Amino acid sequence: MSVLQFSRKSEVIAEEPTPVEIKKPIPLKKKTAEALKKSRIPKILKRYLLIATGFVLILAYPFMVLQANKISDDLNFPESIQQTWSSPWAGVGAQLLEREVEQHGWANDAPIWSPLARLTAMPAYQKAMGHAIGDYAELVNEELGGSAAADLNTVALLLSRDISKNEIRAASEALISFNGGVRLHRYDDTLTSKRYAERVDLMISWMRQSTGELASVINSPDRKLFEKSAIEAVYTAKARAYVAHRFLSIMQAPVGLSIKNEHAEAISQLEKAASFKPLLVANGKADGMIFASHPAALYQLLNRVEMALLEVAEAVESQS
Secondary structure (H helix, E strand, C coil): CCCCCCCCCCCCCCCCCCCCCCCCCCCCCCCCHHHHHHHHHHHHHHHHHHHHHHHHHHHHHHHHHHHHCCCCCCCCCCCCHHHHCCCHHHHHHHHHHHHHHHHHCCHHHCCCCCHHHHCCHHHHHHHHHHHHHHHHHHHHHHHCCCCCHHHHHHHHHHCCCCCCHHHHHHHHHHHHHHHHHHHCCCCCCCCCHHHHHHHHHHHHHHHHHHHHHHHHHHCCCCCCCCCHHHHHHHHHHHHHHHHHHHHHHCCCCCCCCCCHHHHHHHHHHHHHHHCCCCCCCCECECCCCCCEEHHHHHHHHHHHHHHHHHHHHHHHHHHC
């Protein structure tokens, strides 16, 4: 029997290229100690710059807080109300709210890192201003028999608790809408003797509320020379006096009422209370020579305001 023989296929091996010898080898880069030191300088400078910036911000923050504390008591703001608004008080209210949000910033909504969040006087001032405008809107709505409920109820509800800047904007828009309704004769906001007296009575209630809060701070057994409650009481009372001044100053007496002197005296007393602005609120002794009691001083001013407003109310009542 024959045997068949199989031959293996030869394997093809690729030939590798012959290495080429480099006559001038590339030298390896070496960093000297001096070069390494120079490369670290920018990092060190950046670190020191960040640290220096942090120190500057820390030192500047108290000044930023002082700069943010904007208590606006401009007794001529806003101007030209009688010529541009059909309902002057609504115009005053809307523009006061708009000023606090758009120009000064609403402190109650400030983020925790903001200088506004560190303030005590400004949040109390803005909140009391908002509440006073809300009270006034509620009274006017009652005077109109609830016919302006859609607008003025919105204002009263939005401005009756802790207020956000969005609620302030919504209340301002509602006041503008109410003013439009007056212009189109949907609402009759004519100031009669009865309405005049009711609005003055509301201002009197604000003064009494403020003097009650100030008295609590003054007579507190745990009273401290510098304390948050005294600052809040002073600036809450100041805000109510300021809103009362701005509203009373645009209230024109109805035909037949002769109250010019009483009205002028009330405006004068309100001006003193509204412009009361101590550099630092101290709750010392009322007769203290170094640290007097600012709450006590404002208490006296508000008592005079109340008396002047009572004279206005009595004069209106006697002629009605």
